[in-house]
Amino acid sequence: MSANTPYVQVSDLRRSFDVSKPWLDRVIERLPRQSLKAVDGVSFAIARGETFALVGESGSGKSTVARMVVGLLPPSGGEVSIDGISMVDPRQEAARRRLRARIQMVFQDPYASMNPRWRVAAIVAEPIRAFGLIEGEAAIRARVGELLGLVGLHADDGRKYPHEFSGGQRQRIAIARALASQAEFLVADEPTSALDVSVQAQILNLMRDLQDRLGLTYLFISHNLAVVRHMASRVGVMYLGRLVEIGGGREIFVNPRHPYTRMLLDAVPDLGRIGRARIPVSGEIPNPIDPPPGCTFNPRCPLANERCRREVPRLLDGVACHAAEEGRDR
Amino acid sequence: MSEAIAPSRLGRFLGSDLWASFKRSKTAMIGLAVTLLLFGLAFAAPWISLQNPYDPAQLELINSNLPPLWSPEGQAPFLLGTDDQGRDVLSAVLYGLRLSLIIGILGVAVSGTLGIALGLVAGYVGGALDTLIMRVADVQLTFPAILIALVVDGVAKAAFGGGLDPKATILLIVVSIGLSFWVQYARTVRSSVMVETGKDYVQAARLIGLSSPVIMVRHVLPNVTGPVFVIATINLALAIITEATLSFLGTGLPETMPSLGTLIRTGNRFLFSGEWWVVAFPGLALAGLVIAINLLGDWLRDALNPKLQ
Amino acid sequence: MSAPILSVRDLAVAFETRRGALKAIDGVSFDIGQGEILGVVGESGAGKSVTGAAVIGLLDPPGRIAGGEIRLAGERIDDLPPEAMRRLRGRRIGMIFQDPLTSLDPLYRVGDQLVETIRTHTALSGRAARARAIDLLAEVGIPAPERRIDGYPHEFSGGMRQRVVIALALAAEPELVIADEPTTALDVSVQAQVIALLKRLCRDHGTAVMLVTHDMGVIAEAADRVAVMYSGRIAEIGPVEAVVHAPRHPYARGLMGAIPTLTQGEGRLAQIPGAMPRLTAIPPGCAFHPRCEHAFDRCRTERPEPRAVGPSAVACHLYDGEAVA
Numbered sequence: 001m002s003a004n005t006p007y008v009q010v011s012d013l014r015r016s017f018d019v020s021k022p023w024l025d026r027v028i029e030r031l032p033r034q035s036l037k038a039v040d041g042v043s044f045a046i047a048r049g050e051t052f053a054l055v056g057e058s059g060s061g062k063s064t065v066a067r068m069v070v071g072l073l074p075p076s077g078g079e080v081s082i083d084g085i086s087m088v089d090p091r092q093e094a095a096r097r098r099l100r101a102r103i104q105m106v107f108q109d110p111y112a113s114m115n116p117r118w119r120v121a122a123i124v125a126e127p128i129r130a131f132g133l134i135e136g137e138a139a140i141r142a143r144v145g146e147l148l149g150l151v152g153l154h155a156d157d158g159r160k161y162p163h164e165f166s167g168g169q170r171q172r173i174a175i176a177r178a179l180a181s182q183a184e185f186l187v188a189d190e191p192t193s194a195l196d197v198s199v200q201a202q203i204l205n206l207m208r209d210l211q212d213r214l215g216l217t218y219l220f221i222s223h224n225l226a227v228v229r230h231m232a233s234r235v236g237v238m239y240l241g242r243l244v245e246i247g248g249g250r251e252i253f254v255n256p257r258h259p260y261t262r263m264l265l266d267a268v269p270d271l272g273r274i275g276r277a278r279i280p281v282s283g284e285i286p287n288p289i290d291p292p293p294g295c296t297f298n299p300r301c302p303l304a305n306e307r308c309r310r311e312v313p314r315l316l317d318g319v320a321c322h323a324a325e326e327g328r329d330r
Numbered sequence: 331m332s333e334a335i336a337p338s339r340l341g342r343f344l345g346s347d348l349w350a351s352f353k354r355s356k357t358a359m360i361g362l363a364v365t366l367l368l369f370g371l372a373f374a375a376p377w378i379s380l381q382n383p384y385d386p387a388q389l390e391l392i393n394s395n396l397p398p399l400w401s402p403e404g405q406a407p408f409l410l411g412t413d414d415q416g417r418d419v420l421s422a423v424l425y426g427l428r429l430s431l432i433i434g435i436l437g438v439a440v441s442g443t444l445g446i447a448l449g450l451v452a453g454y455v456g457g458a459l460d461t462l463i464m465r466v467a468d469v470q471l472t473f474p475a476i477l478i479a480l481v482v483d484g485v486a487k488a489a490f491g492g493g494l495d496p497k498a499t500i501l502l503i504v505v506s507i508g509l510s511f512w513v514q515y516a517r518t519v520r521s522s523v524m525v526e527t528g529k530d531y532v533q534a535a536r537l538i539g540l541s542s543p544v545i546m547v548r549h550v551l552p553n554v555t556g557p558v559f560v561i562a563t564i565n566l567a568l569a570i571i572t573e574a575t576l577s578f579l580g581t582g583l584p585e586t587m588p589s590l591g592t593l594i595r596t597g598n599r600f601l602f603s604g605e606w607w608v609v610a611f612p613g614l615a616l617a618g619l620v621i622a623i624n625l626l627g628d629w630l631r632d633a634l635n636p637k638l639q
Numbered sequence: 640m641s642a643p644i645l646s647v648r649d650l651a652v653a654f655e656t657r658r659g660a661l662k663a664i665d666g667v668s669f670d671i672g673q674g675e676i677l678g679v680v681g682e683s684g685a686g687k688s689v690t691g692a693a694v695i696g697l698l699d700p701p702g703r704i705a706g707g708e709i710r711l712a713g714e715r716i717d718d719l720p721p722e723a724m725r726r727l728r729g730r731r732i733g734m735i736f737q738d739p740l741t742s743l744d745p746l747y748r749v750g751d752q753l754v755e756t757i758r759t760h761t762a763l764s765g766r767a768a769r770a771r772a773i774d775l776l777a778e779v780g781i782p783a784p785e786r787r788i789d790g791y792p793h794e795f796s797g798g799m800r801q802r803v804v805i806a807l808a809l810a811a812e813p814e815l816v817i818a819d820e821p822t823t824a825l826d827v828s829v830q831a832q833v834i835a836l837l838k839r840l841c842r843d844h845g846t847a848v849m850l851v852t853h854d855m856g857v858i859a860e861a862a863d864r865v866a867v868m869y870s871g872r873i874a875e876i877g878p879v880e881a882v883v884h885a886p887r888h889p890y891a892r893g894l895m896g897a898i899p900t901l902t903q904g905e906g907r908l909a910q911i912p913g914a915m916p917r918l919t920a921i922p923p924g925c926a927f928h929p930r931c932e933h934a935f936d937r938c939r940t941e942r943p944e945p946r947a948v949g950p951s952a953v954a955c956h957l958y959d960g961e962a963v964a
Contacts, residue, residue, distance in 0.1 A: 057826040072533055100539050113530035117552050130538040166914045181538065196682035196853065196915075201897035201908040208907070223827065226856075230899035230908065253901060267831035269856030271883055271900045284796045284829055350657055 005084065006045035007217055008052075008069070008185065013078035015039040015064050019289060036289050038064045040241040041078070043315070046234075051211065051218040053232035053249075055225060057264075059288050060238040062221045066189045069219060070105050071096070082185060101131045104178035108190040110170035114162045120173055121158030124148065127181040147176040151206060168199035172206065179210070187219045192227065204231060225268050229253050237261045240288055240296040247318045257319045257329065259301045295322065303328055351633040358633075361625030368619050372428040379421035380407055384587055389416045398607050411607040414600070419607055422593055423615050429589040430570050430616070433503055437569035438562050440508025445515025446558060450546050452516065453523030464520070467513040475510035475568070476575055482506040483581050496587040503582055507569045514561050522554035556634045564627035567620045574616055590616045642713060643670035644814050644847035645694065649707035650717075652686075652693050654918075656701070661918040663689045663702065664871040668945070671815070671847040676838065678862030678879065679851045682894075684915050685868040691817045691851045693717075695732055696724040712814055730760040733808030733846075735837075737820040739800035742807065743792040749776075749803050750788035753810055760811035775806040779836060798829035802836065809840060816841065819851045834861045855898050859883050867891045870916060870926035877951025887953045889931045925956065933957055 016035040020026060026033070039061040046052040054062040067073040069080050071087050080087040082103060085095045104127075107113040114123045124144045127133075134140050145155030151172040162170055171191060178186055188207070192200040204227065210216060222228050228235055229249060236246040237258065245258040256262045283300040286292055295313050298304040303323040313320045323329045352358050371378070381388040393416040399409050410419040448467075452460040470478065483506045490498075526532060527550060535545045570590075576582035577591025585596055590612045597609030650667045653660045664686040671677045681687045692698045694709055696719070709717040711731060719727065728734065736742050744752060753772035757763055763771060769788070776784035779802040792800055801821065808816050818837065822830040838861050841848050850862055858865055859879060866876040867888065875888040886892045896909025913930045916922060922929055928938040937956050945952040946959070 057828060070537060072536060097539060100537070105534070105537055107530040107534065109530060113534055115531045115549050115553070126535070127538045130540055168914055177534070197855065198682060198894055198897045198911045199914060201910040204899070205908055205910055225827070226899040226901050229901050230906075264828060265901065267828045268901060269830065269834065269854065269860040270902070271855055271859050271895065271898055284798050285826065
């Protein structure tokens with residue numbers, strides 16, 4: 001595997017959901033089938049050892065992308081390959097099974113992401129047993145203790161049940177479990193949005209420390225721009241199922257080019273900017289079942305013209321915007 | 331898996347809200363006490379009763395139609411009197427209780443297993459199979475359970491002829507009850523499964539490549555047992571009543587092997603001739619058992635349902 | 640500053656449980672003046688929502704006020720009978736909750752709910768109340784209010800619904816508005832609109848606002864003063880600039896450092912070890928001492944009371960005369 005090939009390659013990923021009414025209602029009310037394009041042609045690459053973040057508001061499709069990348073949800077179209085192995089191609093099933101141990105996910109809600117009836121040791125050990133990584137109970141127990149230590153818990157904590165831990169500790173357990181199968185690629189879907197800020201800082205710091213120690217690659221999903229700014233080396237901004245801007249973290253936050261990115265950055269209530277004057281934001285996210293034609297952001301965009309209402313902008317040089325392409329954005 | 335089964339289950343239970351709620355509820359305590367007492371009596375029937383009421387050799391006609399002991403004509407040792415064959419009513423009640431409980435528990439086991447399995451499959455697989463199972467359940471719900479039990483019973487009797495031995499009759503009743511009560515389990519389990527499978531811990535199990543049956547048994551099933559337990563308790567009372575009804579209608583157990591229902595049916599005949607005790611005591615035993623189990627079930631339902639708290 | 644609209648002194652709220660009474664808040668005091676927005680911030684379990692609920696008399700049982708007093712424009716309201724309290728709510732105290740759907744009845748048109756509130760609390764006739772309702776909707780920035788007034792809540796988007804709730808809260812020109820996480824359920828781009836609206840309306844109407852939220856960013860945008868709560872007590876209260884940029888209490892300092900901002904870039908976040916104690920196990924002395932790097936003997940035994948430090952009041956032994964920090 002050459003150093004130039006990205007570790008994760010996502011090309012033209014698509015997913016639509018059938019949101020039609022039941023068959024009988026459709027027949028009686030003469031309604032057509034309806035589908036929702038949750039993800040509509042998303043492409044990006046993640047290099048080994050980097051943190052790529054997808055940021056967007058609700059309905060932007062960022063979590064759907066995450067689930068397709070780890071293989072929990074089959075795409076309607078497009079391709080995901082990780083370390084050269086396709087997550088979609090049915091002919092690569094055997095290789096994918098071996099790959100699966102190396103990809104894990106950290107979920108948003110640490111209360112729901114572990115079986116409440118299992119002890120923590122069993123929860124953390126489950127991937128080890130499922131992939132048959134270590135033989136022998138004593139060896140597994142030792143490894144579980146080591147993993148719990150790695151995330152800042154005590155080996156004895158394995159004897160407790162999930163409900164005996166606070167939200168932040170549970171998220172540590174979830175990370176320990178994700179690492180149990182020696183994962184090298186973690187997809188974290190809003191890993192701290194259910195946590196309080198002081199605990200969020202602990203988890204974010206832990207994730208960075210683990211990345212430095214173990215060389216992990218992260219796909220980080222969040223709606224919180226400040227968290228993304230803090231964590232990601234590269235960022236993709238999503239709006240209604242499409243990537244509107246992609247680039248290095250610093251560039252996107254210091255010099256945003258897409259009007260949506262600018263609006264979002266300006267809208268975020270931020271500690272660093274008390275009492276500043278702001279450009280008023282207009283409108284809300286349209287219904288994704290019936291998105292506006294052309295650029296889906298055009299009804300809210302101050303730079304929209306006739307072309308924007310007609311033609312979907314393509315991602316050129318990291319930004320999908322006619323105005324940026326035509327130089328009208330300055 | 332072995333680690334999931336806690337050695338300190340008892341400790342956890344004593345510290346749980348369930349136990350605290352039990353200690354607060356007088357009715358639950360009474361329900362449990364009466365249920366345990368009747369279970370104990372039924373279990374111990376062969377050792378504590380005067381005679382084996384199923385064994386004609388032990389019956390003496392000379393002792394027939396004796397009233398309870400506290401009546402002027404009462405005779406020791408027949409505490410609750412005897413019937414026209416000289417059968418001790420207390421012994422008959424104890425043995426009848428035993429049979430009723432065995433059939434009830436087996437009926438609940440059959441309907442529970444069937445319902446849980448179908449509910450799990452419907453909820454986890456979904457799609458056409460789910461629709462099929464749930465439509466069958468809907469149709470079955472439009473008939474009263476007793477009617478279904480009667481139909482199953484009738485069909486089986488027609489198929490095998492009248493000469494079934496008592497053991498086969500018990501099996502037949504158990505199956506009839508099982509087929510009449512599975513719907514409630516299936517519906518409850520299906521909806522719980524749909525809730526649980528949406529949770530991230532099931533997704534996390536899928537991520538490490540576990541197969542659907544493994545996920546169902548290892549992760550989903552243990553988390554849907556709460557409501558199933560409630561239904562099973564309440565259905566135990568229903569199953570006992572159903573068996574009694576079948577026996578009362580004459581399609582259940584024969585007079586040679588009487589359950590509480592059979593005793594009530596046969597005892598009914600003596601009401602007009604004044605031997606009230608032959609029917610009253612089996613009736614009281616049945617009512618006591620069913621009420622106690624229902625009290626327990628009602629409490630369990632409230633205690634396990636967070637919405638009612 | 641003139642006499643405060645809301646004045647809370649030594650407020651304590653207890654919850655009866657089978658393990659005894661638990662104090663959810665204990666000895667909380669603050670004032671809110673006319674047209675002022677006080678942000679009440681804290682992590683989950685700090686007691687911020689309980690404080691808001693106690694002020695409007697909507698504590699969920701088994702919670703009850705166990706001490707202290709609450710005054711609205713000088714009158715005591717914590718000991719009012721439920722019926723009098725009910726009349727007060729909506730008329731003199733408006734409420735805005737996190738989820739606009741729970742505040743709006745889905746079966747009634749938006750206009751009917753507004754008109755009903757206006758007519759309950761003012762002497763306006765039906766026609767005048769409707770005109771006032773349209774004015775209110777226009778004021779909260781709902782386009783074409785003459786038409787939208789006859790819509791049902793589900794026909795409004797999340798942000799528009801929250802605007803309707805704000806209109807409802809302000810319908811009777813209350814002196815005080817309690818807003819509990821008013822922007823948490825909304826998307827970022829909509830949050831900013833709602834904060835700006837709330838801020839403008841309260842300025843214009845001279846309404847005092849208690850803004851309860853976990854989001855420090857929202858507080859920084861909207862509030863004039865901030866109270867940082869920890870374990871049922873106010874750790875630090877003061878002007879927003881001072882508390883955000885120069886916090887004194889070690890907890891407030893840790894909290895501000897833990898929040899990632901857009902301007903500060905990558906770098907490690909400050910972190911406070913551990914987590915907030917559960918109500919059942921609040922440490923003696925200063926509740927923060929097990930997590931505090933500056934804790935000394937006195938912190939473990941004696942509970943610090945708030946004292947003036949610069950423009951703020953801070954409950955920390957570090958500021959007793961000979962300051963250590």
